[in-house]
Amino acid sequence: MPTETTAYEAPMRRALELALNGPAYGVNPQVGAVLVNDNFEILAEGWHMGAGTDHAEVAALKALAAKGISPVGLTAVVTLEPCNHTGRTGPCALALVEAGVARVVFAVADPGEASARGADTLRAAGIEVVDGVLATEAEEQGRVWLTANRLGRPFVTLKWAASIDGRSAAEDGTSKWISGPESRADTHLRRTQVDAILVGTNTVLVDDPELTARKPNGELFEHQPLRVILGETKIEGNYRIFNDAAETVHYETRSIHGALAELWARGVRHVWVEGGPKVASKFVKMGLFDELLVYQAPMLIGGERTSMRNLGVETMSEAIALEFNEVRLLGNDIFIRATPLKGAN
Ligand SMILES: NC(=O)c1ccc[n+]([C@@H]2O[C@H](COP(=O)([O-])OP(=O)(O)OC[C@H]3O[C@@H](n4cnc5c(N)ncnc54)[C@H](OP(=O)(O)O)[C@@H]3O)[C@@H](O)[C@H]2O)c1
Numbered sequence: 001m002p003t004e005t006t007a008y009e010a011p012m013r014r015a016l017e018l019a020l021n022g023p024a025y026g027v028n029p030q031v032g033a034v035l036v037n038d039n040f041e042i043l044a045e046g047w048h049m050g051a052g053t054d055h056a057e058v059a060a061l062k063a064l065a066a067k068g069i070s071p072v073g074l075t076a077v078v079t080l081e082p083c084n085h086t087g088r089t090g091p092c093a094l095a096l097v098e099a100g101v102a103r104v105v106f107a108v109a110d111p112g113e114a115s116a117r118g119a120d121t122l123r124a125a126g127i128e129v130v131d132g133v134l135a136t137e138a139e140e141q142g143r144v145w146l147t148a149n150r151l152g153r154p155f156v157t158l159k160w161a162a163s164i165d166g167r168s169a170a171e172d173g174t175s176k177w178i179s180g181p182e183s184r185a186d187t188h189l190r191r192t193q194v195d196a197i198l199v200g201t202n203t204v205l206v207d208d209p210e211l212t213a214r215k216p217n218g219e220l221f222e223h224q225p226l227r228v229i230l231g232e233t234k235i236e237g238n239y240r241i242f243n244d245a246a247e248t249v250h251y252e253t254r255s256i257h258g259a260l261a262e263l264w265a266r267g268v269r270h271v272w273v274e275g276g277p278k279v280a281s282k283f284v285k286m287g288l289f290d291e292l293l294v295y296q297a298p299m300l301i302g303g304e305r306t307s308m309r310n311l312g313v314e315t316m317s318e319a320i321a322l323e324f325n326e327v328r329l330l331g332n333d334i335f336i337r338a339t340p341l342k343g344a345n
Contacts, residue, residue, distance in 0.1 A: 024193035031056040072100035083115035093118035107138030167301035182331030183295040200279035201231030281309040
């Protein structure tokens with residue numbers, strides 16, 4: 001009976017690909033699963049389509065049943081440890097036990113409070129469990145959901161557009177448009193993958209942004225993130241952020257912890273902070289960010305309106321160390337994805 005973990009890498013790669021068919025937003029993770037025989041041939045595939053729908057393992061078992069193949073003695077290869085709890089759907093660990101699979105291979109452990117430890121259930125039922133296959137790839141792909149569930153707060157992405165000298169607006173406060181059309185299209189597409197977009201009160205007052213996810217032709221994408229305003233200033237209902245294209249909440253507070261806790265309770269697992277610099281700097285100062293997306297444009301603006309305000313960095317040794325995860329040209333701009341350097345801050 002083959003148990004070398006490398007043999008499961010090809011089916012796991014396929015499971016990771018399948019996982020991406022599910023929505024990137026929402027309380028549930030993107031999960032993919034395949035059922036393979038002893039020759040590592042994929043007999044059935046499944047993925048999770050979001051809260052309330054079949055989990056990936058169950059979807060794969062159903063696809064197998066539809067082909068009239070018995071699951072007994074097969075191996076289930078799943079991107080995430082099979083869940084152990086009964087939510088709107090039954091526990092996957094139990095479904096796999098009842099199906100009679102011989103082995104379950106997964107990439108990363110489930111950090112969820114209620115859903116974790118499915119592997120124990122499987123082992124207790126005499127099923128062989130192999131974990132950690134393509135764990136690095138699965139961690140990277142699932143970083144938003146995994147990080148949010150480990151930390152018990154939404155994953156925070158900071159996003160801004162800046163001139164090459166790091167300015168986010170001109171002296172009069174205007175910032176339309178620093179980045180080019182390709183960057184803006186990329187931003188809109190990424191907005192469809194998050195649960196919420198947050199801005200400070202001043203950005204609403206100065207820019208009057210709609211903060212929706214739109215296609216280049218102006219049409220709205222199907223999924224619209226929750227729009228969140230943070231700050232004590234009252235804002236009249238005639239601002240575009242209150243139009244009926246998406247839901248909006250105004251937390252009339254400056255408490256970032258409070259806002260994140262409220263968002264978590266509403267099911268938000270990924271929040272995009274789109275500025276302005278004052279609010280974004282507070283998230284950084286408090287160490288409450290997981291990822292940075294910067295669209296850097298080939299222009300100079302100069303002046304005081306920098307992308308980040310005072311972060312409390314008095315000397316170079318206190319600078320907040322990041323690493324670049326992605327750097328590429330996007331139209332005439334440079335797109336940068338950076339994350340805090342582990343262990344450095
Ligand atoms: N280039 C870009 O990507 C980009 C993106 C967005 C905005 N902008 C530009 O940035 C400018 C607006 O940004 P901004 O920095 O002035 O304002 P902002 O960050 O949008 O809003 C600042 C306000 O948010 C409230 N707030 C809520 N929580 C806070 C906290 N924890 N700490 C501090 N303040 C908190 C405060 O007002 P209260 O008194 O209401 O509590 C504060 O005055 C505009 O010129 C806009 O065009 C550029």
